[in-house]
Amino acid sequence: MDTSGAVIDRTDQSGLDDVLVLKDLVLRFRGQENDVVDGVSLTVRKGEVLCVVGESGCGKSVTAMALMGLLPKESARISSGNLTIGVDHFDLSKDALPNEMRGNTVAMIFQEPMTSLNPAFRIGDQIGEAVLRHRGGTRAEALARAEEMLTRVGIANPSQRLHEYPHQLSGGMRQRVMIAMALANDPSILIADEPTTALDVTIQAQILDLIRDLRDETGMGTIMITHDLGVVAEIADSVAVMYGGQVVEQGPVAEVFNNPQHPYTIGLMSAMPRLDQPGGRLAIVPGTVPTIANMPEGCRFRSRCAFATPTCASRPALADIADGHAVACHYAPLEDHVAVSA
Amino acid sequence: MKNDVILEAVDVVKHFGDGGGWLSRSPVVQAVDGVSLQVRRGETFAIVGESGCGKSTLARLLLRLLTPTSGKVMFDGHEISGTKGAALKKLRGDMQFIFQDPFSSLNPRMTIGKLVGEPLEVHAPDLSAQERRDKVAELLRKVGLRPEHAGRYPHEFSGGQRQRIGIARALASGPKLVIGDEPVSALDVSVQAQVINLLGDLSRDLGLTLVIIAHDLGVIRHMSDRVAVMYLGRIVESGPTAEVYAKPRHPYTQALLASIPSMGGKPEDHKANVLGEMPSPSAPPPGCRFHTRCPFAQAKCKTDTPVLSAAESDDHRVACHFWDTLDTSAPLAATTQQSKAAEARFALYRAATEGGTVTHKTQQTTERT
Numbered sequence: 001m002d003t004s005g006a007v008i009d010r011t012d013q014s015g016l017d018d019v020l021v022l023k024d025l026v027l028r029f030r031g032q033e034n035d036v037v038d039g040v041s042l043t044v045r046k047g048e049v050l051c052v053v054g055e056s057g058c059g060k061s062v063t064a065m066a067l068m069g070l071l072p073k074e075s076a077r078i079s080s081g082n083l084t085i086g087v088d089h090f091d092l093s094k095d096a097l098p099n100e101m102r103g104n105t106v107a108m109i110f111q112e113p114m115t116s117l118n119p120a121f122r123i124g125d126q127i128g129e130a131v132l133r134h135r136g137g138t139r140a141e142a143l144a145r146a147e148e149m150l151t152r153v154g155i156a157n158p159s160q161r162l163h164e165y166p167h168q169l170s171g172g173m174r175q176r177v178m179i180a181m182a183l184a185n186d187p188s189i190l191i192a193d194e195p196t197t198a199l200d201v202t203i204q205a206q207i208l209d210l211i212r213d214l215r216d217e218t219g220m221g222t223i224m225i226t227h228d229l230g231v232v233a234e235i236a237d238s239v240a241v242m243y244g245g246q247v248v249e250q251g252p253v254a255e256v257f258n259n260p261q262h263p264y265t266i267g268l269m270s271a272m273p274r275l276d277q278p279g280g281r282l283a284i285v286p287g288t289v290p291t292i293a294n295m296p297e298g299c300r301f302r303s304r305c306a307f308a309t310p311t312c313a314s315r316p317a318l319a320d321i322a323d324g325h326a327v328a329c330h331y332a333p334l335e336d337h338v339a340v341s342a
Numbered sequence: 343m344k345n346d347v348i349l350e351a352v353d354v355v356k357h358f359g360d361g362g363g364w365l366s367r368s369p370v371v372q373a374v375d376g377v378s379l380q381v382r383r384g385e386t387f388a389i390v391g392e393s394g395c396g397k398s399t400l401a402r403l404l405l406r407l408l409t410p411t412s413g414k415v416m417f418d419g420h421e422i423s424g425t426k427g428a429a430l431k432k433l434r435g436d437m438q439f440i441f442q443d444p445f446s447s448l449n450p451r452m453t454i455g456k457l458v459g460e461p462l463e464v465h466a467p468d469l470s471a472q473e474r475r476d477k478v479a480e481l482l483r484k485v486g487l488r489p490e491h492a493g494r495y496p497h498e499f500s501g502g503q504r505q506r507i508g509i510a511r512a513l514a515s516g517p518k519l520v521i522g523d524e525p526v527s528a529l530d531v532s533v534q535a536q537v538i539n540l541l542g543d544l545s546r547d548l549g550l551t552l553v554i555i556a557h558d559l560g561v562i563r564h565m566s567d568r569v570a571v572m573y574l575g576r577i578v579e580s581g582p583t584a585e586v587y588a589k590p591r592h593p594y595t596q597a598l599l600a601s602i603p604s605m606g607g608k609p610e611d612h613k614a615n616v617l618g619e620m621p622s623p624s625a626p627p628p629g630c631r632f633h634t635r636c637p638f639a640q641a642k643c644k645t646d647t648p649v650l651s652a653a654e655s656d657d658h659r660v661a662c663h664f665w666d667t668l669d670t671s672a673p674l675a676a677t678t679q680q681s682k683a684a685e686a687r688f689a690l691y692r693a694a695t696e697g698g699t700v701t702h703k704t705q706q707t708t709e710r711t
């Protein structure tokens with residue numbers, strides 16, 4: 001691999017299984033007075049799925065795009081962010097991921113497959129092109145790889161499908177094709193931005209099965225972005241909960257779900273209509289997410305938090321409350337710090 | 343009881359592209375194909391199914407925004423397909439609609455006051471300007487907005503607030519029944535919960551009948567009294583929501599329930615168990631329309647159409663030839679294994695967000711490592 005200026009350090013990390021480590025990503029868009037992503041750190045281990053969960057606008061996609069180096073350079077300004085992929089280190093405030101890693105070492109799939117599939121080209125040519133770009137070889141070899149990938153993602157009649165155009169496929173099949181294309185070059189990291197949000201539940205279940213199987217088979221590390229806590233429970237090994245451009249809680253998925261600490265995590269979980277607790281009133285998260293310009297200083301959840309005090313005007317650190325389980329709240333665990341009377 | 347029924351569909355069919363002439367050359371889309379259902383006064387009735395199965399078309403038929411190809415729709419005991427003039431105006435007042443997309447369903451150039459007041463001009467033309475303003479203020483308050491909001495425009499509001507505006511608008515004519523086509527699907531969980539609570543409060547306080555179309559099975563479980571499951575233009579199962587969820591009798595219902603990703607369940611419980619996708623409604627399979635995906639399909643299913651008929655009880659109906667011999671029990675999500683401390687935290691959260699007084703035992707954060 002070419003060692004361009006982007007690679008600033010090759011010293012080994014202690015976390016051998018960490019395939020991707022992002023430290024302190026901060027970025028804003030031109031004309032904005034506040035950071036849309038404010039100090040996000042994430043770690044993905046080999047063979048694991050990290051879910052990033054949060055409501056629309058909290059910065060999930062922007063974080064993923066920043067990782068991939070896909071943000072428009074004219075309008076997005078990254079002021080901090082260190083990315084380690086395997087043994088390569090990048091200072092995102094200076095350099096983006098080099099082209100030869102994008103789509104090769106790190107691949108990404110999107111909510112709407114048509115954003116990465118070109119309607120004018122046959123499926124086989126599109127996957128083949130991705131293979132040729134990074135692996136070289138002959139066109140015939142690339143097409144053979146494309147067919148192999150279609151088979152692998154569970155598409156029936158792959159040799160026939162190779163010759164079809166994206167519009168001839170259903171939504172679920174397009175998503176499979178996109179996964180086939182993303183995985184054609186055996187990436188060590190897959191970033192999936194809401195890959196099942198537009199799909200029906202029965203199709204979603206099929207795609208989640210597929211991602212799980214591929215993870216087990218290839219040992220790739222996966223960042224899965226979703227707004228659905230159910231999907232997190234289904235597929236994640238660990239989870240990072242985002243609010244207003246910050247990670248407010250993260251940890252192993254069982255720990256976070258069984259022992260949630262941040263008022264926002266608790267609110268999200270309480271607000272979700274549950275199959276096992278029907279009827280009655282749902283607990284809510286009051287109000288709405290402020291715009292980026294109106295985000296409060298300190299804890300950004302402060303304007304909606306029932307437990308906020310003036311202390312919360314200073315930013316709480318994301319600190320471990322148990323092994324590997326971190327939360328950013330001045331008053332965690334709540335039961336030790338607050339009481340509520342009727 | 344017969345007069346319990348406020349809205350009824352009797353063998354309603356809607357085929358698109360069926361009109362002869364030029365159109366007849368494109369395949370007929372059998373969007374709704376023989377749906378019968380009864381909505382009872384005061385209940386919340388849900389319709390669930392995958393994208394393209396005909397939910398929105400059915401909603402539009404029920405509202406008389408579409409004319410059925412055959413079959414009839416009855417509202418308050420009267421067939422509504424021929425309704426015209428003053429009777430139609432009254433019907434429009436009695437039956438209202440909430441749209442899925444709060445962003446495109448409100449005219450951006452109208453103030454909130456105008457948007458909510460507009461139906462009043464039609465349905466209560468005798469009100470004076472002042473009376474109308476008062477009524478708008480009352481409606482805004484009812485949906486959790488403030489009367490001062492009347493002078494503002496839709497773009498100044500968030501998605502959840504816009505959905506509240508849509509609800510206020512639907513309530514303005516004093517309807518007996520409101521049909522919501524995915525009324526909370528476009529909203530984030532935290533805001534969705536607020537709107538679900540609001541709809542629940544309104545149906546209780548105003549004695550409204552609600553028909554809710556949704557694809558989120560959690561939302562339906564939470565909101566509805568009875569549910570109808572649609573597949574490819576037909577109802578495959580219907581009944582009291584609690585019963586259908588606990589004892590689904592149709593293989594498709596079972597598959598839907600088993601596909602829901604949920605907190606607490608183990609991933610193994612939710613492995614995809616139906617393969618493939620819903621066929622096109624312009625070429626539906628013969629016999630049982632689900633047979634191409636049904637793990638239990640037999641020869642008979644490919645030729646004979648199963649009829650929706652009483653299964654577990656008179657009220658719990660299913661359209662499957664073999665429902666009584668199949669093991670279709672659904673692995674409902676287990677509860678999460680929360681610690682006592684976590685339970686305490688959830689209780690604190692609920693108490694605090696429902697108006698409790700919060701006191702801090704400590705003034706400063708204890709240092710953690």
Ligand SMILES: Nc1ncnc2c1ncn2[C@@H]1O[C@H](COP(=O)(O)OP(=O)(O)OP(=O)(O)O)[C@@H](O)[C@H]1O
Pocket residue numbers: 358359371372373391392393394395396397398399400557623
């Ligand atoms: N005006 C029309 N002309 C032709 N076909 C139509 C028309 N309206 C709907 N359809 C077709 O009828 C079928 C049912 O559509 P409908 O909108 O009722 O589905 P739905 O269950 O509401 O789906 P979704 O969950 O995606 O909203 C679809 O195949 C759709 O493409």
Ligand SMILES: Nc1ncnc2c1ncn2[C@@H]1O[C@H](COP(=O)(O)OP(=O)(O)O)[C@@H](O)[C@H]1O
Pocket residue numbers: 029036054055056057058059060061062063072075292
């Ligand atoms: N190209 C852009 N220019 C300006 N603002 C943007 C751009 N892309 C995203 N944003 C804003 O950044 C915030 C985070 O967006 P996003 O990451 O897409 O959220 P989500 O968590 O829903 O994926 C939002 O406020 C969004 O409006």
Ligand code: SF4
Pocket residue numbers: 262263264299300301302303305306307308309312316328329330331
């Ligand atoms: S730091 Fe304060 S405002 Fe933020 S979540 Fe904790 S209690 Fe709420």
Ligand code: SF4
Pocket residue numbers: 592593594630631632633634636637638639640643648661662663664665
């Ligand atoms: S009738 Fe046959 S194909 Fe249809 S659901 Fe029942 S078993 Fe399956």
Ligand SMILES: [Mg+2]
Pocket residue numbers: 060061062193
């Ligand atoms: Mg996004």
Ligand SMILES: [Mg+2]
Pocket residue numbers: 397398399523
């Ligand atoms: Mg619809």
